[in-house]
Amino acid sequence: MNISPVIEIKNVTFKYSCHPILENINLTIYPGDSIGITGPNGAGKSTLLKLVLGKLKPVKGQVKLFGKPADKFTEMYRIGYVPQNVTAFNQGFPTTVMEAVLAGRIAVRGLFKTFNNEDYTRAEEAIKRVGLYPLKNRSLSELSGGQQQRVFIARAIVSNPDLLILDEPTVGIDVQAQSILIQTLRDLNYKDGITLLIVSHELELISPIINRQVCLDRKICYCSSCMAENDADKVINCRKSVWAYQ
Numbered sequence: 001m002n003i004s005p006v007i008e009i010k011n012v013t014f015k016y017s018c019h020p021i022l023e024n025i026n027l028t029i030y031p032g033d034s035i036g037i038t039g040p041n042g043a044g045k046s047t048l049l050k051l052v053l054g055k056l057k058p059v060k061g062q063v064k065l066f067g068k069p070a071d072k073f074t075e076m077y078r079i080g081y082v083p084q085n086v087t088a089f090n091q092g093f094p095t096t097v098m099e100a101v102l103a104g105r106i107a108v109r110g111l112f113k114t115f116n117n118e119d120y121t122r123a124e125e126a127i128k129r130v131g132l133y134p135l136k137n138r139s140l141s142e143l144s145g146g147q148q149q150r151v152f153i154a155r156a157i158v159s160n161p162d163l164l165i166l167d168e169p170t171v172g173i174d175v176q177a178q179s180i181l182i183q184t185l186r187d188l189n190y191k192d193g194i195t196l197l198i199v200s201h202e203l204e205l206i207s208p209i210i211n212r213q214v215c216l217d218r219k220i221c222y223c224s225s226c227m228a229e230n231d232a233d234k235v236i237n238c239r240k241s242v243w244a245y246q
């Protein structure tokens with residue numbers, strides 16, 4: 001049976017001005033995959049996510065999302081995205097937790113439509129899933145950084161996406177909230193079948209919920225399920241580079 005990939009990255013090269021950031025990236029992600037991307041600071045991980053989301057265009061190669069060129073993809077409700085440092089750019093957000101999460105339903109509902117009962121129910125479910133239900137009527141500006149991070153994760157899942165892209169989602173979150181988040185992501189992947197693409201330096205934390213690990217450092221230097229068995233030296237070298245910053 002032929003399963004259509006969720007994400008297809010083919011021979012992608014990217015530069016900011018003249019500096020090569022990513023070179024000849026090839027990665028195919030299938031429905032139900034849970035991919036963990038690791039790599040040193042400046043390796044191009046966040047850049048790769050922006051290419052997948054169509055926010056940046058490769059100078060060479062092609063990125064496809066659900067079979068369509070990423071920069072022409074319009075069904076954004078199918079994707080939940082939490083950017084790196086999301087809370088830093090949303091300080092003083094003059095809304096409640098509920099309102100912030102409901103905003104994620106705009107992708108489903110359209111910009112000028114009013115929210116209906118289903119939207120409120122989905123928003124409550126998403127807030128419960130990140131363990132913030134008792135704070136649902138609090139103003140976002142009254143929450144801690146870690147609690148705000150969880151609000152943005154709730155907003156990313158409220159549209160019931162097929163693909164969830166998280167850029168360092170566990171940074172700044174306490175141990176208990178990390179465990180709630182990991183359990184939530186596991187359920188979203190295992191039970192709801194949502195494809196996950198997670199950038200994280202905390203490999204130990206995410207390893208129980210990923211089925212493939214990709215190590216990126218300008219190039220893909222290790223990809224756990226696309227390695228050739230007869231390429232053992234390369235794999236060992238790549239593993240060394242993964243372990244070097246664990």
Ligand SMILES: Nc1ncnc2c1ncn2[C@@H]1O[C@H](COP(=O)(O)OP(=O)(O)OP(=O)(O)O)[C@@H](O)[C@H]1O
Nearest residue numbers: 016017021039040041042043044045046047048084
């Ligand atoms: N808007 C930009 N303009 C120019 N260069 C940029 C821009 N954004 C990122 N870069 C450069 O691109 C490289 C890759 O950045 P990127 O943010 O993708 O790294 P990263 O792997 O996500 O790192 P980190 O682990 O620190 O988040 C870095 O050298 C960075 O300085």
Ligand SMILES: [Mg+2]
Nearest residue numbers: 045046047084
């Ligand atoms: Mg980054």
